[in-house]
Structures are given as C-alpha cells and as structure tokens.
Amino acid sequence: EFMAADEIRESFLKYFESKGHTIVKSASIIPENDPTLLFVNAGMVPFKNVFLGLEERPYKRAASCQKVFRVSGKHNDLENVGYTPRHHTFFEMLGNFSFGDYFKKEAIEFTWDYLTNYLKIPQEKLLVSVFEEDDEAFEIWNKVIGLPEEKIKRMGYKDNFWSMGDTGPCGPSSEIYYDRGEKFGNPEFGSDEDFRYLEIWNLVFMQYNRDESGNLTPLPNPSIDTGMGLERIASVIQQVDSNYDTDLFKPIIRFAEEIAGKTYGKNEKDDVAMRVIADHLRAITFLISDGVLPSNEGRGYVLRRILRRALRYGRNLGIDRPFLYEGVDVVIDKMKNAYPELVPNRNYIKKITKSEEEKFIKTLRRSMDILYQMIETAKKEGRKFLTGEEVFKLYDTYGFPIDLLQDILRDESMTFNIKEFEELILEQKERSRKAFKTTAKQVKPIYLQLKSRLPENEFIGYNTLISESSKV
Ligand code: ATP
Ligand code: MG
Ligand code: MG
Ligand code: MG
Numbered sequence: 001e002f003m004a005a006d007e008i009r010e011s012f013l014k015y016f017e018s019k020g021h022t023i024v025k026s027a028s029i030i031p032e033n034d035p036t037l038l039f040v041n042a043g044m045v046p047f048k049n050v051f052l053g054l055e056e057r058p059y060k061r062a063a064s065c066q067k068v069f070r071v072s073g074k075h076n077d078l079e080n081v082g083y084t085p086r087h088h089t090f091f092e093m094l095g096n097f098s099f100g101d102y103f104k105k106e107a108i109e110f111t112w113d114y115l116t117n118y119l120k121i122p123q124e125k126l127l128v129s130v131f132e133e134d135d136e137a138f139e140i141w142n143k144v145i146g147l148p149e150e151k152i153k154r155m156g157y158k159d160n161f162w163s164m165g166d167t168g169p170c171g172p173s174s175e176i177y178y179d180r181g182e183k184f185g186n187p188e189f190g191s192d193e194d195f196r197y198l199e200i201w202n203l204v205f206m207q208y209n210r211d212e213s214g215n216l217t218p219l220p221n222p223s224i225d226t227g228m229g230l231e232r233i234a235s236v237i238q239q240v241d242s243n244y245d246t247d248l249f250k251p252i253i254r255f256a257e258e259i260a261g262k263t264y265g266k267n268e269k270d271d272v273a274m275r276v277i278a279d280h281l282r283a284i285t286f287l288i289s290d291g292v293l294p295s296n297e298g299r300g301y302v303l304r305r306i307l308r309r310a311l312r313y314g315r316n317l318g319i320d321r322p323f324l325y326e327g328v329d330v331v332i333d334k335m336k337n338a339y340p341e342l343v344p345n346r347n348y349i350k351k352i353t354k355s356e357e358e359k360f361i362k363t364l365r366r367s368m369d370i371l372y373q374m375i376e377t378a379k380k381e382g383r384k385f386l387t388g389e390e391v392f393k394l395y396d397t398y399g400f401p402i403d404l405l406q407d408i409l410r411d412e413s414m415t416f417n418i419k420e421f422e423e424l425i426l427e428q429k430e431r432s433r434k435a436f437k438t439t440a441k442q443v444k445p446i447y448l449q450l451k452s453r454l455p456e457n458e459f460i461g462y463n464t465l466i467s468e469s470s471k472v
Contacts, residue, residue: 100221388420
C-alpha cells in the first residue's frame, strides 16, 4: 500500500529532524504582525524576521508543515482551483529552512536524498529548473547529483526568482518536477495548462530583501527556504493524476458526491464543482478555526467569498440548501490527527458556516433565476455577453454579487459589458446626488467603497448584497 498523507508529513519532518532540523509547529494562517500580508502564503512566512536578521531563534535549521492559503496578493490561485489537478486555495506546505547555515549544495542534496532514497521516486521521472543566471545551482545538479544537462532547465525571472510578496525576502530558486508521462502530451513546461510536469518542490536560495522601492539588498546571511505541497507529493506517491484523488481529498469528494447524488469522474462540469467544493470546504474549516469570521472586509471578506463560491458550485450540482456545515465534519475527521485543535472548534466552525450559508441562499434564490433567464435570452439572440443594463438591474434591484456573476458567466463562456455597467452606476450616483443633494455625499455605492477596504493589490472583485447595497 502507498503511504498516506499523514505518513508522508511525518516522514518529511522525521527526515529533516535526523539532519539536525528543529521541527516547528504550523503557525496560524493569519500572519502575526505582518501588515503586508492578508494570509500566510508560504512556509517561510512565520520565519520572515529570522531571514531578515531581525529575530534570533535557538536553531539554525528548521522544518515545518505550514497551513497556507493563496487567495490574495502575489500568490492567488483561486481561478485555478477546480480546473487544474494541482492547485488549492488552502494547502499544506512542507519545508526545510536554513538560517545562515547550509546553502545550495546541502539543500539540493537533502532534497534529492529524500525524494529518491526515502520516498523512492524513480530518478528518471525527475527533472529540475534553475534560475537562468544561476550557474552554481546548475553545476550542483549536474556534477554533484549527476542529473543530465537536458533535465536541468534554465528559466527566467518570472518562474525562478521567488518572492513572498512585493517586499520581503527573495532569491533565485530551483524547482523539482515530476514527469507524469507522455499521456499528457508535450505541454509548455510549467504553464498552468501543463498537467504533465508537476512542480513538486521549490528550493529558494534566499539572498535578498526587497524594499518598497524595489531595491534588493543582500540578507545578513544567505539562507534556504523550501516549499513542497503535501497534496502534490501525495499524488505522486499514491500514483494518481490529481491531488483530488489522494487520500486527503477522497472523503471530501465522496461527501460532495453523496450530497449531490452524482458520481465523480462522469462529467467534467460536475467534477469541477465537486473539486471546488472540496477545496473550499477545507479552506472554510481552517480559516474559521484560525479565527476568521465572514464579513465585508479584509480576511472576512475573502472567507465570505470562498463560502459563497462553494455554495454557487453546489447550486450547479443541484444543491439548493445549506450543506457545507456538514462537510466541515468530514474535513475535521480527515485532518484532526495533524491538527487536533480543530476538534474543540468543531461546533463553532459548523455554526458560523451554517448561518452564513442560510443568509446567502436566501438572497441568491431571488436573483439566480433572473440571471439565468438573461443568459438564455442572450444566447437566443446570439450574444456572448450580458448588456450593462442587464447587469445593472441584477446588481441594483436584486443585489447580485458581481464577482459571482463573473464566475457564472465564465462557465457559460460569456462576459458582460463592464464599461456600460460602470457608466450606469455613475449615472445612478449622479441622479441620486441631484435628488438628495443633502444626503448623497455621505453614501457611496458599495462597490466603490470596497476598493478602499482592501489593500490596493488585494482587490479581488465586486461584491454586494441587497441588504448592504446603498440606495442613495
Ligand atoms: P505552480 O507553478 O504550480 O503554480 P508555484 O511555483 O506557484 O506552483 P511555489 O510558490 O513555488 O508554487 O510554492 C512551493 C510549492 O507549494 C510548490 O512547489 C507546490 O508543491 C506547492 N504549491 C504551490 N501552489 C500550490 C497550490 N495552489 N495548491 C497546492 N500546492 C501548491
Ligand atoms: Mg503558482
Ligand atoms: Mg511554479
Ligand atoms: Mg514554484
């Protein structure tokens, strides 16, 4: 039998412990004292100040399995979730770290040793990328490890220079890929559509700090930061083609099947919906457990959006009632060995989830039918878009969330006339201003307010509910 994810997580930490690393427990998904970040998006985040030399720890080598969430800022995978076999919003990142201790050679040797001797991945299935200017990393892979030249790809800045965000620690990287074989054709290496070469592990040679104006200054000590997605390595070890077929996701997919009364693997559209639900269920569970509450700003807004998105995909499967809160149990039962803190939070997480579901379903029922009528009409008329007027009606009269609308239209291969829609919004504002000269300036359409609620680079779409939309 193949190793289960619980065993892989443990084996990774044990391996690095045997190599002098201190095992550090996952930090919360909510970053501590870091205003540059909404969520922890990589295993290195809790160690950021150690890399920067601002904080001392009693160890120079560490290993962790960190809860991460990639739905904002520089690392945002939301659009990929459900559509690629390898992307999640919430996932677990295994990592080993050196704070001014070992550097490239040892980092590469550890990686190779662990993958080929401990996990027993056949060497011929592995290939790597290095930053195009990094001759040193190239030489180590080629001469020390003995990897043939054709299996070492030199890649540019975009792919092989890793940074946490717009500021903070960064450096050239080297990534390890697993070749799933020719049945996936010859896709462009590393692209979102590349389902053949699976990136499993990223080794970052942390050498710089980037400041607000983009300048790079060398870190006090060259360091190592690595990240390997547990779900991805589990898919390799368990010899399945998708993270969603690993033991981490199977029970959650089964839950989605049961609740929808459908079988996974029969129809691509249903499968996407089940994968989105499975992914978002894990995210919802861990976000609430770490203290996020649904709201209209910041982290709470992201949680709200994820939850509504899951419900919307549930609707695609014909589910028209609160159901996510039941799925929370499935997630907790799967994850509780590694994250025992979920257990005492169980009822709380379910309660928050259920009440948010009820609230949203009520609003959605009213407006969804109208939207689908509009889509039908557009199709009959041979239009691949909704008019600004139609969208304005949905938004203004029925309070339909615009980000949700964008998602739905994408599934129908349609768009909407944003320019016309925004003009109507401004016109309405103007009308209101004239009609209620005294009160108008106190209230702005909610979608305009929204921009200011999130940091500039975190803006992730329009959102409103009829109860919140301002009728000035
Ligand atoms: P990709 O190119 O596949 O999007 P990445 O280069 O953006 O991945 P890194 O920032 O290098 O990812 O993160 C380190 C590791 O975390 C990756 O090598 C991969 O194993 C895992 N990983 C990254 N993003 C995701 C995700 N959205 N879901 C699951 N695992 C992920
Ligand atoms: Mg990515
Ligand atoms: Mg990549
Ligand atoms: Mg990478």
